[in-house]
Amino acid sequence: MTFLTGHSGAGKSTFLKLLLRADKPSRGKVIVNDVDIAKLPDSRLPQYRQRLGVVFQDHHLLAQRTIFENVALPLRVMGMRDRDVGRRVRASLDQVELLGKEALFPRHLSTGEQQRVGIARAVVTRPKILLADEPTGNLDPELSSHIMNLFARFNQVGTTVIIASHDIHLIERMGFRMLQLGQGHIIDDRPAHVAESVQPQNTGEDH
Amino acid sequence: MFTSEKSPWGGSAWYPTAWFRDHLRVSVESFYFVSARLGTSFLVWLVVGIALALPAGLWILQENMLRASAGWEGRPGLSLYFSEGAEEAEIARAAQRLRDSVGIDGVTVISADDALDDFKAHTGLGDALALLGENPLPASMTARFAENISAVAVEALVEKARVLPGVAEVVFEKTWLERLRDLSTVVSRLGAVLAGLFGVGAVLVTASSVRLAIESRLDELRVLKMVGATQGQIRRPFLYFGALYGFGGGVIAAMLIAITLVVIEPPLQSLLGSYQAQLDLAGFGLGFLGVLLMVASLLGVAGSMLAVRQRLKNLELF
Numbered sequence A: 001m002t003f004l005t006g007h008s009g010a011g012k013s014t015f016l017k018l019l020l021r022a023d024k025p026s027r028g029k030v031i032v033n034d035v036d037i038a039k040l041p042d043s044r045l046p047q048y049r050q051r052l053g054v055v056f057q058d059h060h061l062l063a064q065r066t067i068f069e070n071v072a073l074p075l076r077v078m079g080m081r082d083r084d085v086g087r088r089v090r091a092s093l094d095q096v097e098l099l100g101k102e103a104l105f106p107r108h109l110s111t112g113e114q115q116r117v118g119i120a121r122a123v124v125t126r127p128k129i130l131l132a133d134e135p136t137g138n139l140d141p142e143l144s145s146h147i148m149n150l151f152a153r154f155n156q157v158g159t160t161v162i163i164a165s166h167d168i169h170l171i172e173r174m175g176f177r178m179l180q181l182g183q184g185h186i187i188d189d190r191p192a193h194v195a196e197s198v199q200p201q202n203t204g205e206d207h
Numbered sequence B: 001m002f003t004s005e006k007s008p009w010g011g012s013a014w015y016p017t018a019w020f021r022d023h024l025r026v027s028v029e030s031f032y033f034v035s036a037r038l039g040t041s042f043l044v045w046l047v048v049g050i051a052l053a054l055p056a057g058l059w060i061l062q063e064n065m066l067r068a069s070a071g072w073e074g075r076p077g078l079s080l081y082f083s084e085g086a087e088e089a090e091i092a093r094a095a096q097r098l099r100d101s102v103g104i105d106g107v108t109v110i111s112a113d114d115a116l117d118d119f120k121a122h123t124g125l126g127d128a129l130a131l132l133g134e135n136p137l138p139a140s141m142t143a144r145f146a147e148n149i150s151a152v153a154v155e156a157l158v159e160k161a162r163v164l165p166g167v168a169e170v171v172f173e174k175t176w177l178e179r180l181r182d183l184s185t186v187v188s189r190l191g192a193v194l195a196g197l198f199g200v201g202a203v204l205v206t207a208s209s210v211r212l213a214i215e216s217r218l219d220e221l222r223v224l225k226m227v228g229a230t231q232g233q234i235r236r237p238f239l240y241f242g243a244l245y246g247f248g249g250g251v252i253a254a255m256l257i258a259i260t261l262v263v264i265e266p267p268l269q270s271l272l273g274s275y276q277a278q279l280d281l282a283g284f285g286l287g288f289l290g291v292l293l294m295v296a297s298l299l300g301v302a303g304s305m306l307a308v309r310q311r312l313k314n315l316e317l318f
Helices: A012-020 A042-049 A067-078 A082-095 A111-123 A141-156 A168-174 B018-036 B038-071 B088-099 B112-123 B126-132 B151-162 B175-216 B218-226 B231-273 B286-312
Strands: A002-005 A052-056 A129-133 A160-164 A177-182 A185-190 B077-082 B104-110 B140-145 B167-173
Touching: A002 A012, A002 A168, A012 A052, A012 A129, A012 A160, A052 A111, A067 A082, A067 A111, A067 B018, A067 B218, A082 A111, A111 A129, A111 A141, A129 A141, A141 A160, A141 A168, B018 B038, B018 B231, B038 B175, B038 B231, B038 B286, B077 B088, B077 B151, B088 B104, B088 B140, B088 B151, B104 B112, B112 B126, B140 B151, B151 B167, B175 B218, B175 B231, B175 B286, B218 B231, B231 B286
Parallel strands: A002 A160, A002 A177, A052 A129, A129 A160
Antiparallel strands: A177 A185, B077 B140, B077 B167, B104 B140
């Protein structure tokens, strides 16, 4: 698990976009598992993106679809059978403590819950890499800590997690590797130290 | 050396029935999407239906004109009217000479008595004719031309018929039939031109409607792209929209044509009745409906492909 930090415009989001192949670098390579994804043919992009999970600050949930259908979307894209979809979606919602809210629509949930639905959608495919762009930007400190602990748990089970955040205090408290960016360059690379808050904990319900 | 030909972790799990399942799901969702916006959908169906009704209606008209001309013995010919008191032997000789002529496919002799019986049967004036005491109608003969006969040969046959013994008058029966066929050709070509023009119109109307549907679902399309949907998966719902818009337009076109046929049937029946002919409109059958709906659906798909190609080609992620 690695944090990207830096001021606005430092290049955090661009870094994530390059990894998602939403953008291509003007020069250089973007190496993922020995593959230069900058040169990946467009026809291979869906395969690549199906192995990524992405979480945004404003979560991009589909308002007209239920929580279940929002989380199920990546599995539908992969063509998974309905009974497997149901099982995986419920497991994923259980991980973010939203089991039982499948039939609701995003507007019925609080901001924190919506963010957790976004996380459930990102991890439902059991991605190789989880990319998160300011995932706690709209949340209070307690809820932010809860979300970060969720990411840490996914990391513990083998998912590479890369989080862009400007919340330096939260990042330091988590104790993971931190890359500080400035004007598109790495200006500081702090290795991981003993984390304080990676243990699963219940921070209480967010409303 | 880094590779770039394959994904970093290869492909995802492959589900053999995924393609069919996705089509089924998307088709059901598209049906609900179109029916949930019935007002908008109906307007699209109406415009596409009107655009298709005219060329399709002209096709039916042309089919019936061809059928009418084929039913009229298929080819033009001559009618020969004999002078009053022409001998039967004289008429038989004339018929034989005409039968032996090159360019004549068949000859039918109608005696004066047969002509009178026919006249009585169709006019109901038998009592009035009985007062005349004698048959006022001449014997006659019809000769049908062979296929592909030249204009020069027709003129020669007309001249030959005029000098046959006992013949008083020769009428060349080409006019109405040839005019009908010429008119049928005009209708056919007009139909083809209109089909082209209105077909393009139907494609553009569908493209415009699908474009609106795309705009209303851009967020969803971006999410789909982000989670790894293929171009085919992203396009799929809109192709179904196009097909449904086209299909609905085809149904409207069929209804408009059916209504038009019902409206024109009484006067047409009256017109044909004056020629002792029965109205039997052809062409509006199951085959016609099937082709109309298929063409309409394909035009809808073409429209949606146009819209999808324009709008989704460079769809940006967030």
